[in-house]
Amino acid sequence: MTAAAVAPGPRGVPAGRRPVICGLGMTDLGKVYGPSAAQFAADAVRLAAADAGLALADIDGLLVSSGVSHGVHLDLQLDLGLHDLAMLSEMQAYGSTAGAMVQVASMAVQSGMAGTVACVWADAPLQQGTSSAAAYGAGARIQSGWRGLTAAAGITSANHRYAMAARRHMERFGTTSDQLGAIAVAQRDWAGLNPLAQLRTPITIEDYHASRWIAEPFHLLDCCLVSNGGIAVIVTTADRAAGLRQPPVYVRGWAQAHPGNSGRRFDDFGLVSGAATAGPAALRMADAELADIDVVEVYDCYTYTVLVTLEDYGFCAKGEGGPFAASGVLGPDGKLKVNTGGGQLSAYYMWGMTPLSEAVIQARGQAGERQVRDHELVLVSGNGGCLDHHATLVLATSP
Amino acid sequence: MTVGPVSRDAATAEFLDGTAAGHFLLRHCTACDALSTPQAAQCERCCSTALDWRPAAGDAILVSWTVAHGRPDASGAVQHTVLGIAELAEGPWWWSQIVDPDPALLRVGLPLRISFRRSGNQQEAVPVFIPAKNA
Numbered sequence: 250m251t252a253a254a255v256a257p258g259p260r261g262v263p264a265g266r267r268p269v270i271c272g273l274g275m276t277d278l279g280k281v282y283g284p285s286a287a288q289f290a291a292d293a294v295r296l297a298a299a300d301a302g303l304a305l306a307d308i309d310g311l312l313v314s315s316g317v318s319h320g321v322h323l324d325l326q327l328d329l330g331l332h333d334l335a336m337l338s339e340m341q342a343y344g345s346t347a348g349a350m351v352q353v354a355s356m357a358v359q360s361g362m363a364g365t366v367a368c369v370w371a372d373a374p375l376q377q378g379t380s381s382a383a384a385y386g387a388g389a390r391i392q393s394g395w396r397g398l399t400a401a402a403g404i405t406s407a408n409h410r411y412a413m414a415a416r417r418h419m420e421r422f423g424t425t426s427d428q429l430g431a432i433a434v435a436q437r438d439w440a441g442l443n444p445l446a447q448l449r450t451p452i453t454i455e456d457y458h459a460s461r462w463i464a465e466p467f468h469l470l471d472c473c474l475v476s477n478g479g480i481a482v483i484v485t486t487a488d489r490a491a492g493l494r495q496p497p498v499y500v501r502g503w504a505q506a507h508p509g510n511s512g513r514r515f516d517d518f519g520l521v522s523g524a525a526t527a528g529p530a531a532l533r534m535a536d537a538e539l540a541d542i543d544v545v546e547v548y549d550c551y552t553y554t555v556l557v558t559l560e561d562y563g564f565c566a567k568g569e570g571g572p573f574a575a576s577g578v579l580g581p582d583g584k585l586k587v588n589t590g591g592g593q594l595s596a597y598y599m600w601g602m603t604p605l606s607e608a609v610i611q612a613r614g615q616a617g618e619r620q621v622r623d624h625e626l627v628l629v630s631g632n633g634g635c636l637d638h639h640a641t642l643v644l645a646t647s648p
Numbered sequence: 649m650t651v652g653p654v655s656r657d658a659a660t661a662e663f664l665d666g667t668a669a670g671h672f673l674l675r676h677c678t679a680c681d682a683l684s685t686p687q688a689a690q691c692e693r694c695c696s697t698a699l700d701w702r703p704a705a706g707d708a709i710l711v712s713w714t715v716a717h718g719r720p721d722a723s724g725a726v727q728h729t730v731l732g733i734a735e736l737a738e739g740p741w742w743w744s745q746i747v748d749p750d751p752a753l754l755r756v757g758l759p760l761r762i763s764f765r766r767s768g769n770q771q772e773a774v775p776v777f778i779p780a781k782n783a
Contacts, residue, residue, distance in 0.1 A: 393655040395687045401654035401767070401774045402744040403716065403729045410743075412714035413733055420712070420756045464731075465715040512685060513692065514739045519712060 258502055258534035259359060259648070265488035267648050268355035270498040272301030272367075272483030273609045278597040279447045281477045282377045286320030289479030290371035291328045297367060297481040302494030305329055308483070310336035310363030312350040316372030316600055321479075325369070335363040343633025344548055345505065346370060347480075347601025348640025352503045354484035364485060370602045371479030381475035407550070408472060410635040412464035414519035415553035419466060421520055421568070424556065426466055428571035430457035432552040433470045433594055435580035440591025442581060442619035447474055448595045471552045473593035480602035482609065487648060498612045501626075502535025502643035504528075510637070522554075523639025524561035524630055535626075535643035539563050542643075543623040544611045545585065546604035548632040549592040558630050559587070586621045601631035601640065612644050650747055651765045651774040659687070662701060667773040672762045674738055676702035685740040692740075708734035708777060710758040713746060734760050734777045745776045753779065 259267040274296030276289050284292070290313060298305050308331055315321035326337055336357055342349045350368035357363040375381070392400045404410065418424050434454055440446035452470065460469040490497045506523030510516050532539060539562065549555045556570035564585060565573035578585045590596045590607035597603060608629045610616045625647065631640040656664045663686045666673035675684040677691035677699055684692040684699070691699060713732035720726050730746040732754075746754075747763065759780035764773040 394657040394660050397654040398660065398774060399743055401652040401772075402731070402776060403651070404731050404743055404745075409714055409716055409731050412716075413712040413731070413743075416714060417712035417733075417756075462715070462717040464717065467714075511692070512741045514735055514741075516741065518733075 258536075259355070259500065260536055262359050264648055265486060266359055266361070267487045268358050268484050268500040269487050269490040270351070270482050270500060270609055270644070271485050271490040271493050271495055272297035272303060272481070273606060274298070274300055274481040275445070275606055276371075276478045276480070278445065278478035278599065279474075279476045280375060282375070284373065284477075286315050286318045286371045286373040286479070287322070287325060287328060289373060289477065290315070290321040290325055290369045290481070293371060293479035293481035294325075294329055294367045294369050297483045300495060301483050303365065303483065305331065308365050308367050309334055310354065310357055310366030312336075312338055312340055312354060312366060312368045314340050314346045314350060314370045316370070317374045318372050320373060321369065321371050336366060342638045342640070344550065344600045345631035345633040345638040345640035347605045348503070348629060348631035348642050349505060351482065351484060351500060351605065351642055352505070352640065355500045355503065358484055358486045364489060366484045367481055368484065369479060369481035370600060372600070373477045375475055375477045406464070407635065408464045408467060411551045411553060412467045414636060415466055415551065417519035418553065418557060422571065424571035426458070427454060428575040429466065429471055429552040429556065430454045431575040432555050432579060433457050435583065436549065436588050436592050437595045438580045439589050439619060440595035442617075443590045443596055444617070446591040446596035447476065448591070467551060470594075473550045474595070474598040476598040478597065478599060480599050480606050482605065496613045496646070498609050499645045499648050500642060501645040501648075502531040502533070502537065504530035504534065504641050506639040507637065518636070521567070522557050522561050522632065522636045524558045524632075524641065527639050527641040528562040528628070531641040531643050535645070537626055537643060542626050542628045543586065544589060544608065544621050544627040545587045546608040546611070546627060546629045547588055547592070548601060548604055548630045549588055549594050550632065552594065554632055555588065555592075557636070558632065562628065581619065589616065589619050589621060604629050604631065605642070608642070608644050612646055651745065651767050651776065653767045653771050654774060656772060664772050666701065666703065667764055667775055670764060671703040672706065672775050673701040674704050674736075674740065675699040683738045683740070685742075704762065705737050706762045707737040707780070708742070708760040708762060710746070710754065710756060710760055711735050711741060712756070713754050715751065730754070732777065742775065744774075747776050747778050748782060749779050
């Protein structure tokens, strides 16, 4: 097998066995206090089953995952009263987990290992009266070991690591703050059309620059929200989906990339992400070209993450993500429909479920005021760690 | 306070013995002679697990950085901390604080020297970087 060989994708199996996302369940998201992550997860699966027109008992596979509160485990099966599952596992690839779960579920239904697989992610990091920073553990407690050494030196947050990635991109390619800000402004414009979004008030580039510094070059408005809640999707076969309630969303192509950065001289940290290999691989599996893509839902823990991912997917040349983002191409009136719900910057922070959920809504044509007219092919990214883990999905309205 | 406290564990004990003596120890491969990052459990070049320790020369260059802004304290003052990735002359990167730089001088390739700071007399010595011209 050569490096160029691609695993036979869904188009290599009989039409009836091709994987379809048939259900989407979203709990209340944001500053929602009370439920544990496990309770959010169970609610999300129940909502997804109802959305699909399935009974819980129809589910025979379950993939679970959680964020920083680590509250969703294999006993979710029992919480949901699911018996005799053909597949059950907890998955963790950070922000790429949602995409990875859909990939594993797709392979399971394609192979016949399972027939109807629920994939759920939930988290409850926010507690009433505490800050988002506290929720994500930027405390000053004594730590041990190698990570403790880094923290003792002051590197306590993903904000710091991504800020250094963004700074490196700026120094190498001339990317500017105005260009990062253009992404924040464009996504807020989309969020204004999304009733699910936590932040819907329009912002200007002046508001962006006036927002407080977090870790230069990042202002507050470069950084994602922190949210409580849970989201689930259900993957089944095209045959099974045909009799269900929702328009089928085909999982047409997928890939992952885990660069395993060397952390030494010649490391391209901050300059290139896993999207550079996973994007083209997923498109090949989907038998699609980048130019065919109608809607792009990109993992956006920071504005910078959107910029580097769009570059790596090839929507512009490497290094030109800044001028591209600031060219007016983004936002509801732009030519490229990116993060149409406002993303993690403005809508809700459900890790990889944020881009995935909006992708399903758009592909179904159920996005209301923010619906993109052409929505046959949707490209979805997930990104975990600090550009360490990547998953791409190509979703489609036809097989 | 420049750095915070950190407690040693089995993996970091020898490295922290080194920092206490003013050395930044790298892993040295007894099979191929390559130098790997201190936390490596196998040689980054040949994958051998036969490693001993070798002090770094102490020279580095700046790869990237961020100026981290704290939350305002009671008086409204905000603490700024410069954090960076330094590439040691031997090749490995180390993520730490850049102490007392002139922010206007921060640039890719800025020459740095390894230094050490403690959060208190009884605390472990934490590797940091200082601009080479201040060394």
